[in-house]
Amino acid sequence: MAGLSPNDYIRAAGGRRNSASGTRVAMSPPSGPGVMAWTSYDMDSPVLRDFLREGPESVTGVGVSEKMALRNSTFFRAVNLIAASMGMLPAHLMRRKPDGTIEKAKDRKLYRVLLKRPNSYQTAFEFKSYMQTLALLDGNAYGLILRDPRREVLQIIPLPRKVITPKLSDDWKLTFEYRRPKGGTVTLQQEEVFHFRHPMTRDGLIGVNLVDIALNAIGIASQAERAAGKLLSGGVMAGGALESDETLGEEAIARLKQSMADQNMGVENAGAWLVLEEGLKAKPFIASAKDSQFDELRRRQAEEISRITGVPRPLLMFDETSWGSGIEALGLFFVTYCLMPWFVAWEQAIERSCLTIAEQDADELYVKFNEGALLRGSLKDQAEFFAKALGQAPYRTPNEVRGAFDMNPISGGENLPPSPSAPANAKKEPKDE
Incomplete structure (x- = not known):
């Protein structure tokens, strides 16, 4: 095909x-208008x-x-x-x-x-x-x-x-x-x-x-x-209410609104408290249990x-x-x-x-x-991993390590590096007295 x-x-x-x-x-049917099948449902049908x-x-x-x-x-x-x-x-x-x-x-x-x-x-x-x-x-x-x-x-x-x-x-x-x-x-x-x-x-x-x-x-x-x-x-997104046992006049309400607008609104006044007058008491709103559950x-x-x-x-x-x-x-x-x-x-x-x-x-x-x-982890983790891979009991060739970093192979790097020789720990024979 x-x-x-x-x-x-x-x-x-x-x-x-x-x-x-x-x-x-x-075989598929020929192209062009075909026969269409209609299915009717009741208005209360769950399928509909x-x-x-x-x-x-x-x-x-x-x-x-x-x-x-x-x-x-x-x-x-x-x-x-x-x-x-x-x-x-x-x-x-x-x-x-x-x-x-x-x-x-x-x-x-x-x-x-x-x-x-x-x-x-x-x-x-x-x-x-x-x-x-x-x-x-x-x-x-x-x-x-x-x-x-x-x-x-x-x-x-x-x-x-x-x-x-x-x-x-x-x-x-x-x-x-x-x-x-x-x-x-x-x-x-x-x-x-x-x-x-x-x-x-x-x-x-x-x-x-x-x-x-x-x-x-x-x-x-x-x-x-x-x-x-x-x-x-x-x-309503109000943070609290002001309560008073006395009836405030229109002038006091207007002065209070203006004071709040001038001194307590805006991000620079976030968390500031009001200086109240006319016997007002502040009553902050707190999140309800319903809001916490939500x-x-x-x-x-x-x-x-x-x-x-x-x-x-x-x-x-x-x-x-x-x-x-x-x-x-x-x-x-x-x-x-x-x-x-x-x-x-x-x-x-x-x-x-x-x-x-x-x-x-x-x-x-x-x-x-x-x-x-x-x-792959961090460069430090990679360096430690490949150092061990080339170290005491090598299991990676230098070219494999270079390939992991998208580096070109080097001559002779396709062979495992020789294992380091074990340190000499032979004890000296005691001399005859």
Whole structure:
């Protein structure tokens, strides 16, 4: 199919024979006006209510849509952090050599697709970030795989959202039903579709999406934000009241207002106290238990989103404690308990979709994310690490250390440095008296 556009490729897929079974793949209907099926609902139908609502209903009675979820700052921060982190990490196609050593499989076109150019309009960062975002929001991300006559991968083109349905036949053969935007469906074979999904799934085919899992947390947080908005727009924001046992005249009230405006308003007078007259008593307002519970509710929902996404609290920017020297441990926690499952999901999804069955069985090619880019630490930590790697029992070559800092190799630096000789501790023989 080399030379065909993605749309031509999909159209051609509709009339291709299945080489495994000898049967023809399901044809899409001809272009042009088709027959439309209408379904009627009663006005009180729950199906109609869900259709007209922005999204599924939360416990607050408010529909939660994807747009509402992304407007939640905690949820947006978590999704953006995971997607950007996965997008920035390089993915390499590696090869195990017969002698047990490994190397980058630069002779394969898939190597360039993963590292530099997945398709004609996206960089590797944009492609991985976008597909990761879809896996978080939809639970699944799909891409059309274009191959050359030798079955090597040329491009992976993201397919439109929510138009792909995985189908598992009675004989356990996986296909994908693609609903074209202009009408009709095309059945794509497993080797033609890159399917990346959330590690958690209810049926083994379709991943769960975070908007659905965080439905109630986002709904409650949205209502709390709405209540805060109403308080700021129409609520009374007075800090206290002035009381008096006597009746104040208009002149005294006017003089008091002017005194407050001249001496007690503005940021420069914040926290200043009034000099009262006419028997006035100051009665400051304090936050009520209801206000404290309201603030606690908003914090609780942020913590719920942190649990659902797996992103540590400090990285979501709502922890009040100082990170201090624990920043490296925090990064390790994020990589180990949040990103590591996604590394494995990416690596195995690429191998399953992009490598042929023979290549998978040969166990020669594999995909590896370089998560070490997120764990480099400070220059001081790196210096100590590499000093030990080159020290008493060396396990890194000088060129490997230089490569970690993007420095050119040196002559003779491909060999491990010699171990330092042990200090002489031999005892002298006692002399005969």
